[in-house]
Amino acid sequence: MNSIADLGGMDGLGPINPEKGEPVFHAEWERRTMGLTLLAIMQGHFNVDQIRHAIERMDPVEYLGSEYYSHWLHGTEELLIQNGVVTRAELEAKRAVLAGES
């Protein structure tokens, strides 16, 4: 698809600003997201091409405005819901419980 991910040649995105001495992960949620996504792929819930496409389908503003691993989290959630492994309602309920506990 002619998605927001097809960025080659686009102007106006600003400087690259590489971070010196960048750690592999910037937050615990990035670690868990990376590990969970890879495990889901290893266990055959979806493949790399499918998650790439799920990410391509993100809201363009959200895609550009979010952290990289947020894309993976979006893709993994959507594909697991699509495949019936979890439901959106179950996820929202679990989030509410966890939010209440913190």
Added chain:
Amino acid sequence: MAKHDHGHDHTAPPSDEALRVKALESLLAEKGLIDTQAVDEIIEQYETKIGPRNGAKVIARAWVDPDFKRRLLENASEAMKELGVSGLESEDMVVLENTPQIHNLVVCTLCSCYPWAVLGLPPNWYKSPPYRARAVRDPRSVLAEFGTELGDDVEVRVWDSNAEIRYLVLPERPEGTEDMDEAALAELVTRDSMIGVARAQTPGRGAER
């Protein structure tokens, strides 16, 4: 769920990532669908074990051993296995040799494809829109941001890793390294030099990355 359809998906606000992944992981664990220790192990592998020192080892060997270098340029995946370097996202490798006339630079415009088994997980800048958009369009301005200047007589080749072949730059061996052994040479090979945004370190400078 959004009632309109304008061709993309909506989710919860991005700032909730920590809550979202915690909810997802606990739910999957409760349902007996995942072993969280396996998630821990994946993290441990990429955070502490798999990284650019793998690639540096390969480059240093290529610098000292012309036959290895020839094998590396002919069939990179097989040659790297000689040094125990292989694996996920590096199954089909091509090595690109930098010369005084040719400078190679690697990008994935469509997402973030990168030779994980050789370089570890990519840095944020590699995966972010500015690099992905501009590396193919104006590589010299990208190189300049990394402090790398090239003459007009140099040919810049940008490689977009859009399929499943993964690319590794073989940077030029720095001057003044003739007496260095392989281990010392590997220290000069930075991750950025194997992506192509920088040259390898010259001896005497502090290692950066």
Added chain:
Amino acid sequence: MSDLVRKEMIEPILSTGASSRADADVAARFKAGDAVIARNLNPHGHTRLPRYVRGRRGTVERDHGVFVFPDTLVAGAGTKPQHVYSVRFSARELWGPDSPEKDALYIDMFDDYLDPA
């Protein structure tokens, strides 16, 4: 669905990987040196043909061999194994006369993305 992957299985899985190469005897439509044009495909589904090369003229530099085709794989329409070529496009061909004359872009093109020039 497969069984649970356990902690001790992770390192072997990571070091083996999962190549997308296909062991299929498929004819190549192109070879190194051929002049090609990237097709102007604009599918609404998944593709690995970016907009910036569509319709552009390039040269096949090498044949990487046969791989599964992501475009059909994601659509549930099969692996459609085919040759993938490294194709060179000059910077000026892609971006116009202001680009450096010597510079070039190399991109991996599935057989289905190309026409002979």
